[in-house]
Amino acid sequence: MQQAIAILDSGVGGLTVVKEVMRQLPQEKVIYFGDTARTPYGPRPADEVLTFTNQLVDYLIQFNPKMIVIACNTATAVALEQIRDRLDIPVLGVISPGARAAIKTTRSGIVGVIGTEGTIRSEAYEQALKTISPTIQVHSLACPALVPLVERGLYFSEEAVDTVRDSLQPLLDKPMDCLILGCTHYPFLTEAIARVVDPEVTLISSADETAREISTILYHRGMLATTKDIPVHQFFCSGDAEMFHLITGSWLREQLLGTPVVWQVPTFV
Structure with missing residues (x-):
């Protein structure tokens, strides 16, 4: 078998x-x-x-x-x-692969990370990133509203775009050139996230x-x-x-x- x-x-x-x-x-x-x-x-x-x-x-x-x-x-x-x-x-x-991809992608050395409260609280991405590149700057943000949205099957809705915009607001003015989608639910929301963040920001899917x-x-x-x-x-x-x-x-x-x-x-x- x-x-x-x-x-x-x-x-x-x-x-x-x-x-x-x-x-x-x-x-x-x-x-x-x-x-x-x-x-x-x-x-x-x-x-x-x-x-x-x-x-x-x-x-x-x-x-x-x-x-x-x-x-x-x-x-x-x-x-x-x-x-x-x-x-x-x-x-x-799923954390180390995402961190390595971000290190390879970033040109500025400034990386954003969005994830659940538990992931962000653990600082696991920041630790993984700094283990590879100690000088990298990391902006992390917990986005607790996104997982329930996906679990309800609403990832292609206008509600998704509004929720993503509200959730990511504290990150939008940060100087970063890539954003790690630090939750495997978040690639469901790639289209909504891409509509909200600067088009020059590369989205990194840990998936x-x-x-x-x-x-x-x-x-x-x-x-x-x-x-x-x-x-x-x-x-x-x-x-x-x-x-x-x-x-x-x-x-x-x-x-x-x-x-x-x-x-x-x-x-x-």
Whole structure:
């Protein structure tokens, strides 16, 4: 049986990583878990986020995946090292790939970061950026209104543009040349964000960069799928299955076309 790449998130945000994985690695099987019943993780205490992340990992491990991807910036900041310490398969987060992409992109050495309250409070992006480039300047901003907007499926609405404009207002006058979308929900809002920020500001999606790193790790470890069979993807959520199915089907329409999919709602939460 083909081993899968297991991807988890606090909700639907990790689907942005799934989309890039399916685009770059179409032969790979994906198992995705969105903890939609308990989203967002950003405002929650770190110990609660750690508990929830471990629960999702424990559930996914039963499927014998070859890699775990924590496609949630808040969970990455809190739980990545602990999960890595207890598993013997590769475990990847979304913060380091986004930070490296920003370092490669910036010309001015001034970078903006938007994320959940938990991610911004952890200063994980600032630490990752300064580890690579100690002189870099970072402007960080928590945008708690954005995740609920995406979870409601409103990412292409005029309400999205208004909410993004209000949320990003404190950053708009800052001298930066790239902006890290430091939450995997935020690429859903790329169009709205692009309408609000200076057109000279490059948007950095941690989701895109994470998918590239997944590909690199699997290649160098000789773990890429070798079968030519069409993979059967599995999607799990802990909350509203109808909304989850709707958003997933819309976001991954091209990737899932003609592909077998299994949808399930676990009862462990």
